[in-house]
Amino acid sequence: MASRSSSSHPAVAVRGLERAFKGGIKAVDGLDLEVPEGEIYGFLGPNGAGKTTTVRILVTLLRPTGGEARVAGHDVVSDADAVRRNIGVALQEAAIDPLMSGVELLRMQGALHGMRGSEARGRATELLERVGLTDAGGRRVGQYSGGMRRRLDLAMALVHRPKVLFLDEPTTGLDPTSRNALWREVRGLNDDGTTVFLTTQYLEEAEQLADRVGIIAGGSLVAEGTPAELKSRVGEPTLHVDLAEGADVPAARRALSTVGPLVDCADDARVAIRAARGKATVPDAIRALDDAGIAVESVEVVSPTLDDVFAAVTGSTLEGAGGGAADGETAGVGA
Amino acid sequence: MIAAAARESRVVGALGRRALTLQFRRAQLLMPTFVLPLFLLAVIASGTSAGRDLRDFPEVSSYLGFVVAGTLLQGALLAGLTAGIAMASDIEGGFFDRLLAAPVRRTSLVLGRLAGTLGLAVLQMAWFLTVALIFGASYPGGVLGAVGAAILAALTAVGIGGLAIAIAIRTGSMNLMQSIFPFVFVLLFTAPAFFPRDLLTPTLHDIAAYNPLTYVVEGARGLLQDDASLGDPWLGLAAAVGLAAFATGLAVLALRDRARRT
Ligand SMILES: Nc1ncnc2c1ncn2[C@@H]1O[C@H](COP(=O)(O)OP(=O)(O)OP(=O)(O)O)[C@@H](O)[C@H]1O
Ligand SMILES: [Mg+2]
Numbered sequence: 368m369a370s371r372s373s374s375s376h377p378a379v380a381v382r383g384l385e386r387a388f389k390g391g392i393k394a395v396d397g398l399d400l401e402v403p404e405g406e407i408y409g410f411l412g413p414n415g416a417g418k419t420t421t422v423r424i425l426v427t428l429l430r431p432t433g434g435e436a437r438v439a440g441h442d443v444v445s446d447a448d449a450v451r452r453n454i455g456v457a458l459q460e461a462a463i464d465p466l467m468s469g470v471e472l473l474r475m476q477g478a479l480h481g482m483r484g485s486e487a488r489g490r491a492t493e494l495l496e497r498v499g500l501t502d503a504g505g506r507r508v509g510q511y512s513g514g515m516r517r518r519l520d521l522a523m524a525l526v527h528r529p530k531v532l533f534l535d536e537p538t539t540g541l542d543p544t545s546r547n548a549l550w551r552e553v554r555g556l557n558d559d560g561t562t563v564f565l566t567t568q569y570l571e572e573a574e575q576l577a578d579r580v581g582i583i584a585g586g587s588l589v590a591e592g593t594p595a596e597l598k599s600r601v602g603e604p605t606l607h608v609d610l611a612e613g614a615d616v617p618a619a620r621r622a623l624s625t626v627g628p629l630v631d632c633a634d635d636a637r638v639a640i641r642a643a644r645g646k647a648t649v650p651d652a653i654r655a656l657d658d659a660g661i662a663v664e665s666v667e668v669v670s671p672t673l674d675d676v677f678a679a680v681t682g683s684t685l686e687g688a689g690g691g692a693a694d695g696e697t698a699g700v701g702a
Numbered sequence: 703m704i705a706a707a708a709r710e711s712r713v714v715g716a717l718g719r720r721a722l723t724l725q726f727r728r729a730q731l732l733m734p735t736f737v738l739p740l741f742l743l744a745v746i747a748s749g750t751s752a753g754r755d756l757r758d759f760p761e762v763s764s765y766l767g768f769v770v771a772g773t774l775l776q777g778a779l780l781a782g783l784t785a786g787i788a789m790a791s792d793i794e795g796g797f798f799d800r801l802l803a804a805p806v807r808r809t810s811l812v813l814g815r816l817a818g819t820l821g822l823a824v825l826q827m828a829w830f831l832t833v834a835l836i837f838g839a840s841y842p843g844g845v846l847g848a849v850g851a852a853i854l855a856a857l858t859a860v861g862i863g864g865l866a867i868a869i870a871i872r873t874g875s876m877n878l879m880q881s882i883f884p885f886v887f888v889l890l891f892t893a894p895a896f897f898p899r900d901l902l903t904p905t906l907h908d909i910a911a912y913n914p915l916t917y918v919v920e921g922a923r924g925l926l927q928d929d930a931s932l933g934d935p936w937l938g939l940a941a942a943v944g945l946a947a948f949a950t951g952l953a954v955l956a957l958r959d960r961a962r963r964t
Contacts, residue, residue, distance in 0.1 A: 426803050427802075427803060428799055428802055428803055428964070429964055430962075430964060448805050449805075451803060451804060451805035452805040454803070456800075456803045458796065458799060458800075460796050462795050462796030462797045462799060462800060463797070464720075464724065464795075464797060466723075466724055466727040466728065467720070467723070467724070471720075471723070474716070475716050475717075475719075475720055476800075476804075478712050478713055478715070478716030479713055479716065479801065479804035479805075479806055480804065480805065481709040481712065481713075481805075482712075483712065523800075
């Protein structure tokens, strides 16, 4: 009954959350975050950062060893059932029975949420259409491609029209087309009012989808903000030009400096500039070099990666992130 | 209250249906539950029907009709074991997480799996009794006796299923479940599945008295042969119901414990 007033609290509220596993690994270590209703929150972090552990706690599959978490206004431990009624979950490994058909799985999921047979059937048809699996619905899931499985998994998470949707790395392993389709779907759901908590290792995904991004490393948040805010900490994309053999490097540097500010480059045959407009900078750069009569071997635009965001907020690389969590916190606050 | 019960019963129904459907789609589960017990029946019926000529072997209308009760019991054991294997597979594969994240009573997750086992066992028993009938078994107890025997065996399947599920939930390991397989035969042969209790060796005879399956198989035999001296159906029912209730309780406890531990 407490859920009547649910619109007044955040969709996800996490305070001092901790989870230690046997052997002393603290997968989540003092996590604080808050996701208001209606937001798409991107939870970004490298392998082993604690994303899945956090999600599993939020969806009541794992108990925290410290701190607290509330989802849709309900405590994930003491009021787990109320949480379960309000959430949809698509876990990292989409566990779907290869021997069942899409329709069968959706109907079973409907029954798990208290639907009657006819209601569950109707909802299954509706959702299959929504995720573009109408034709494949009767086929066994074992024959589905990775992208189809992901979409079915999403459809299953939506059966009961959840308020808060948890997606753990929904697009890992998908090709660009499938990834785009899934992004569109997630945006559509959010437009309909669903709060989305999504984990990802891809900066681009967070940028494309998330209203706000939290970066997790070593089990705690090292930075948080809108994608634009985070990017501004890292800086802009850079344009790298590899010069042809024997090219006049100083002349190339002069020519390119008219296009954008020069960036230091370790390689002598390479010149780099900041490219605020990303790939749109390429034609200008080529023209400037051409006008100066400089032969170019290749050009590439390098956008900041998660690694760069990491380096910027934590002062360490992704590989070193596990151990660098403590520095990360101070750097994150200071940045 | 009633709405909640109706809701949970839909959950149990849906999970039971899924369990049964998968049972028939997985050949490696179908063989042991529907075929293996018939092999053993064929071997026993052809090789040991001489046992019938032994002194003290009870007067029965057909030897096949006598030993088929053991086949029912074996089917029940294997149906129960596959429930555990399927549960372990759900846990290992992550499907069980999907169920755990749904707003359903934990008890319903156990009951749903066992509903599938009950359905499976009823089909098995009908199949075994029919095949034996075709090969010459006679059931003086008639249809009612056969139905009664099938119910006893199906309840036993639920009991064994509950034990297997409890182990699966505690360990979450497919390998372990599969390695329990031989143990099933220990349970089978420490009950008078294919011989009357009085013909068992003294040690086995004593052990059999403590094996609840003894009373199930004897009760089923009494019903099939319409002969109370072969076994007391009520004692069989008490053993089967007792085992089922006890084992279901164990499985529910295991699930609660698991939730607390994870
Ligand atoms: N059940 C477990 N027992 C012991 N350690 C665990 C367990 N689950 C996770 N861990 C450890 O906790 C840490 C965080 O794992 P987690 O799966 O949450 O990371 P993640 O951010 O989801 O990584 P990925 O991107 O690879 O999915 C890792 O060091 C992992 O080894
Ligand atoms: Mg993960």
